[in-house]
Amino acid sequence: MTSGGDAPGMNAAIRAVVRQADALKVEVYGVWRGYQGLVDQEWRPLTTRACANILQRGGTMLNTGRCQSWHLPAVRAQAARDLRDAGVDALVIIGGDGSFTGAEILNRETGIPCAGIPGTIDNDLPGTDRTLGFDTALNTAVQAIDRIRDTANAHERLFLVEVMGRSSGMIAVNTAIACGAEAVLYPEAEEHTYEALVVQLRAGWERGKRSSIVVVAEGDTTGGAFQIGERLRNDYGLDLRVVVLGHIQRGGSPTALDRIYGSMWGSEAVKRLVAGETSFYLGVQNGEMVSIPLNRIHDKRPAPPKELAALAGILAR
Ligand code: F6P
Numbered sequence: 662m663t664s665g666g667d668a669p670g671m672n673a674a675i676r677a678v679v680r681q682a683d684a685l686k687v688e689v690y691g692v693w694r695g696y697q698g699l700v701d702q703e704w705r706p707l708t709t710r711a712c713a714n715i716l717q718r719g720g721t722m723l724n725t726g727r728c729q730s731w732h733l734p735a736v737r738a739q740a741a742r743d744l745r746d747a748g749v750d751a752l753v754i755i756g757g758d759g760s761f762t763g764a765e766i767l768n769r770e771t772g773i774p775c776a777g778i779p780g781t782i783d784n785d786l787p788g789t790d791r792t793l794g795f796d797t798a799l800n801t802a803v804q805a806i807d808r809i810r811d812t813a814n815a816h817e818r819l820f821l822v823e824v825m826g827r828s829s830g831m832i833a834v835n836t837a838i839a840c841g842a843e844a845v846l847y848p849e850a851e852e853h854t855y856e857a858l859v860v861q862l863r864a865g866w867e868r869g870k871r872s873s874i875v876v877v878a879e880g881d882t883t884g885g886a887f888q889i890g891e892r893l894r895n896d897y898g899l900d901l902r903v904v905v906l907g908h909i910q911r912g913g914s915p916t917a918l919d920r921i922y923g924s925m926w927g928s929e930a931v932k933r934l935v936a937g938e939t940s941f942y943l944g945v946q947n948g949e950m951v952s953i954p955l956n957r958i959h960d961k962r963p964a965p966p967k968e969l970a971a972l973a974g975i976l977a978r
Pocket of ligand 1: 783828
C-alpha cells in the first residue's frame with residue numbers, strides 16, 4: 662500500500678514489489694487508500710499486468726491518504742484480524758514518517774511483518790540519505806524557479822518563493838543552492854530572523870543586485886512567504902511578488918533516480934520479507950542500500966546540513 666502524501670516513484674516501487682513477488686511465486690494484493698484501505702478491507706489482487714505503464718507516472722495507482730482512525734488501538738487490532746483471516750503474511754508500506762510509525766505500531770502490537778519503502782518528497786526519514794520523490798520534487802522546484810528568475814530579472818524585482826516542507830527544509834535548502842537563491846528560510850534553521858534577511862538582501866542591493874529570489878519552506882517559522890512579503894512591502898515599499906509552488910512539486914513523471922530507487926527498494930522489500938525479515942524499512946547510505954529497523958522511525962529526523970544553507974548566502978554575491 663501507499664500512504665501519506667504521494668511521491669513520484671511510488672508507482673515504480675509498486676510495480677517492483679508485484680513483479681519481484683511474481684518471480685518468487687508470491688501472491689500480491691494491493692491495498693487502496695493507505696491505512697483506510699486496511700480498515701475498510703479495500704484490497705484486491707495485483708497482477709504483473711496491472712502494473713504495466715505505471716513506472717513513468719507520478720501519483721500512486723493505489724491512491725493514498727492519511728487515516729485518523731489508525732491512531733485507535735481497537736481499529737488496528739481489527740485490521741490485524743482481518744489481514745490474518747485473509748491469509749496475508751506481510752505488508753509493504755510505501756510512505757513517510759507517519760506511515761512508518763503506523764506500521765511500527767502494527768508490527769509491535771500484532772507481529773504482522775512490515776517492510777517500509779521510503780516515499781516522501783520531504784526526504785526527512787532517519788537513516789536514509791534519500792526518499793522516493795525528493796529528486797523529482799527538487800527538479801520541479803528548480804525548473805519553476807528558473808522561470809521566475811527570468812521575470813524577476815526583467816522587472817528587477819524581489820520574489821519570495823514558497824516550496825513544500827511543513828516540517829522539513831530539505832527541499833528549500835537544496836532548491837536554493839540549485840537556483841542560486843539569494844536567501845533561504847526553513848524550519849530547522851536555528852538562527853534566522855526577519856532582520857537577518859533584510860541585512861542579507863540589503864548587502865546584495867549594495868553590491869548591485871537588482872533582483873533577488875528568497876526560497877521559503879512551507880513550515881518556516883519566520884512567518885511564511887506571505888507574511889514576510891507583507892512586512893517587506895510595508896517597511897521598504899518594495900514591489901515584490903510571492904509565489905507558492907505547492908502541489909506542483911508532488912506531481913509529475915519521476916526522475917530516473919526516483920524510478921531506479923523505487924525499483925530497487927520494491928524488489929529488495931519482497932526478497933527480505935521472503936527471507937524472514939519482519940520489521941524494517943529500506944534506505945540508502947553513502948550509495949549502499951541499507952535495511953533499517955522499523956523502530957528507528959522514532960529517531961530524530963535529518964535536517965538539511967547547515968553548511969549547505971550557509972553556502973546559499975555565500976554564493977549569492
Ligand atoms: O509530506 C509531504 C508533503 O508534501 C509536505 O511537504 C507538505 O507539507 C504536505 O505533504 C502537504 O500535505 P497535503 O497534501 O495534505 O496538503
